[in-house]
Amino acid sequence: MSSLSKYLSGKWLTVYAVVYMLFLYAPVFLLPMFAFNDATIISFPLQGFTTKWFDVLWETQALHGAVRNSATVAISTAVISTILGACAARASARYRFPGKRPVMGFIMLPLVLPEIIVAVSLLVLLMQLGMSLSLWTVVAGHVLICTPFSIAILSSAFQGLDNSLEEASFDLGESRWGTFRRVILPLVMPGVVSSLLICFTISLDEFIIAFFLTGTDVTLPVYIWSQLRFPTKLPSVMALGTILLALSVVLLILAEWFRRRAAKKQGIEASAGGFM
Amino acid sequence: MAAIDANDIIVLSDVTKTFGTFQALKGINAGIREGEFFSLLGPSGCGKTTLLRMIAGFDEPTTGTIDINGKPMAGISANKRPTNMVFQSYAIFPHLSVAENVGYGLKTQKMPKKEIATEVDKALDMVDLHGLGDRGAHELSGGQRQRVALARALVMRPKVILLDEPLSALDKKLRDQMQVELRSLQQTLGITFILVTHDQEEALIMSDRIAVMFEGEIAQLASPEELYRRPRTKRVASFIGVMNFLDAKLGSQDETTLTINIDALGPVQVPIDIAPAGLNPATIDAVGIRPEMLTVLGDGNDNAEHKVEGEVTGTAYYGDMTYYTVQLPGSGEPVTISMRNTAGRSVLPAGSKVMVRWGAESVVLFE
Numbered sequence: 001m002s003s004l005s006k007y008l009s010g011k012w013l014t015v016y017a018v019v020y021m022l023f024l025y026a027p028v029f030l031l032p033m034f035a036f037n038d039a040t041i042i043s044f045p046l047q048g049f050t051t052k053w054f055d056v057l058w059e060t061q062a063l064h065g066a067v068r069n070s071a072t073v074a075i076s077t078a079v080i081s082t083i084l085g086a087c088a089a090r091a092s093a094r095y096r097f098p099g100k101r102p103v104m105g106f107i108m109l110p111l112v113l114p115e116i117i118v119a120v121s122l123l124v125l126l127m128q129l130g131m132s133l134s135l136w137t138v139v140a141g142h143v144l145i146c147t148p149f150s151i152a153i154l155s156s157a158f159q160g161l162d163n164s165l166e167e168a169s170f171d172l173g174e175s176r177w178g179t180f181r182r183v184i185l186p187l188v189m190p191g192v193v194s195s196l197l198i199c200f201t202i203s204l205d206e207f208i209i210a211f212f213l214t215g216t217d218v219t220l221p222v223y224i225w226s227q228l229r230f231p232t233k234l235p236s237v238m239a240l241g242t243i244l245l246a247l248s249v250v251l252l253i254l255a256e257w258f259r260r261r262a263a264k265k266q267g268i269e270a271s272a273g274g275f276m
Numbered sequence: 277m278a279a280i281d282a283n284d285i286i287v288l289s290d291v292t293k294t295f296g297t298f299q300a301l302k303g304i305n306a307g308i309r310e311g312e313f314f315s316l317l318g319p320s321g322c323g324k325t326t327l328l329r330m331i332a333g334f335d336e337p338t339t340g341t342i343d344i345n346g347k348p349m350a351g352i353s354a355n356k357r358p359t360n361m362v363f364q365s366y367a368i369f370p371h372l373s374v375a376e377n378v379g380y381g382l383k384t385q386k387m388p389k390k391e392i393a394t395e396v397d398k399a400l401d402m403v404d405l406h407g408l409g410d411r412g413a414h415e416l417s418g419g420q421r422q423r424v425a426l427a428r429a430l431v432m433r434p435k436v437i438l439l440d441e442p443l444s445a446l447d448k449k450l451r452d453q454m455q456v457e458l459r460s461l462q463q464t465l466g467i468t469f470i471l472v473t474h475d476q477e478e479a480l481i482m483s484d485r486i487a488v489m490f491e492g493e494i495a496q497l498a499s500p501e502e503l504y505r506r507p508r509t510k511r512v513a514s515f516i517g518v519m520n521f522l523d524a525k526l527g528s529q530d531e532t533t534l535t536i537n538i539d540a541l542g543p544v545q546v547p548i549d550i551a552p553a554g555l556n557p558a559t560i561d562a563v564g565i566r567p568e569m570l571t572v573l574g575d576g577n578d579n580a581e582h583k584v585e586g587e588v589t590g591t592a593y594y595g596d597m598t599y600y601t602v603q604l605p606g607s608g609e610p611v612t613i614s615m616r617n618t619a620g621r622s623v624l625p626a627g628s629k630v631m632v633r634w635g636a637e638s639v640v641l642f643e
Contacts, residue, residue, distance in 0.1 A: 168367035170334075172355075172381030
């Protein structure tokens with residue numbers, strides 16, 4: 001009796017898991033499917049294999065501008081967020097200061113705030129300050145939402161750092177800067193790379209803040225959204241989406257690989273912490 | 277106060293350290309001689325590690341001065357001091373090989389690569405790690421990590437090597453071996469070693485001199501033998517080895533001798549110079565006798581000058597030694613007596629009536 005119920009529950013658990021995964025990922029698989037479909041209308045049955053939608057992307061000048069804009073924003077965001085995140089993670093791991101918990105809490109808050117609220121607030125603020133919208137206002141918004149991710153990743157790297165390693169380096173005659181360069185940086189480097197990749201990916205995919213805060217230069221997600229109004233462009237948007245999807249997956253896998261390598265270097269259990 | 281002379285490589289004068297409202301060190305005065313093995317011994321929280329870290333330059337004294345090699349160290353940071361530290365956690369750089377770890381400080385000094393390699397090999401030979409230079413830090417055992425940490429300090433040829441509980445992470449057998457090795461290495465090289473430890477046995481085995489610290493103060497600074505035989509306070513006496521305390525009072529005194537009335541043992545005459553300096557004989561309220569200074573005799577057939585009847589209340593057999601708990605006349609605490617298990621001497625069962633023999637020269641006076 002008990003083995004039967006165990007069998008049933010085990011079986012249902014499998015079914016549940018499969019349905020769950022289908023629900024999550026089936027729409028994602030539609031993207032490449034229609035990107036290679038030889039028809040202008042997005043519907044079944046599939047008409048045949050083609051790569052012409054990718055060729056269309058190659059020829060669209062406005063798209064290339066959007067890609068350049070997105071790359072500028074994503075790279076700037078990744079670098080700034082990681083530097084800010086490294087400073088905060090180091091301060092949080094190393095020093096005790098009054099108000100540390102609330103300060104860290106406020107830095108991490110954008111992680112859970114609805115993005116639309118952040119976007120509208122930033123827009124109002126920038127208008128009040130009389131600043132004109134540009135790609136740099138988008139970078140500012142993205143840094144706000146990426147820094148918490150950067151802190152989360154780098155905190156584990158900095159917390160795993162034994163204080164006495166720094167003291168040992170200092171004791172052996174090395175300067176503060178030399179100690180940072182020869183001991184701290186190599187040990188947290190995999191975490192830094194992981195943070196750069198995650199922030200780059202988040203910024204690249206982000207739509208709401210980019211939509212509200214950008215001026216005349218659009219980022220890639222905003223460009224895609226603008227193209228959705230023209231049904232004939234839909235297949236090429238699918239092709240573009242496929243490329244972005246592949247890129248994101250590769251970047252996230254790389255980021256996790258670097259994070260685990262960092263943990264391993266310091267002898268920490270690799271499965272602890274992180275996002276995957 | 278320890279006398280300070282010209283041979284002292286480190287001079288600590290009125291060193292205090294305050295953390296918030298907590299006074300970690302309350303005026304330390306000591307001189308550490310060039311080439312000696314010096315230990316800071318005390319329970320955790322006594323300030324010994326704080327003192328070591330201030331000598332290394334990781335912390336500054338709140339008041340007072342530290343001189344190393346004749347130079348005041350105030351404002352001189354750890355990377356400019358002629359000291360090197362072996363950390364409790366060893367602090368081996370995990371991303372570097374053994375050779376890179378040992379050569380780390382030499383690289384800082386911009387020494388050419390070839391010379392670094394030669395120096396590193398020499399240092400690795402000194403600590404018996406010959407040929408392990410290419411190993412990664414994570415491939416080392418605990419004992420090997422300890423040796424790498426030591427080699428990394430030795431290669432710098434510092435005036436002083438500071439050791440912060442370097443053996444506490446090792447198992448008993450390895451620890452015993454390392455104690456002997458460290459001591460002989462120190463004697464061969466003639467470098468001043470300062471060891472922080474809470475293990476009294478370790479301090480006795482390795483040191484030339486020991487400073488026993490309690491609550492931020494040096495309770496006694498002396499050689500291991502003097503510390504063991506002539507502890508100045510009851511607290512030092514019970515921290516170093518085992519000590520039997522017996523209530524006692526001064527009977528009478530003259531120019532050369534004190535007559536002490538020990539409650540459980542009766543009167544005894546001791547030379548006046550065994551009293552620690554500064555002790556007022558009138559304030560004596562106890563004497564101490566080490567377990568091995570008392571002898572249990574199965575019968576009274578011994579013409580010893582001092583003997584007293586007692587009853588064995590417990591025995592603990594250690595193989596080479598037997599520890600007896602013996603109740604002496606009167607209502608005091610039973611005393612512990614250790615006896616070497618020599619041929620023909622059998623272990624006495626609990627309840628045996630015995631004679632306990634003792635000697636006047638083994639008595640330590642306490643106030």
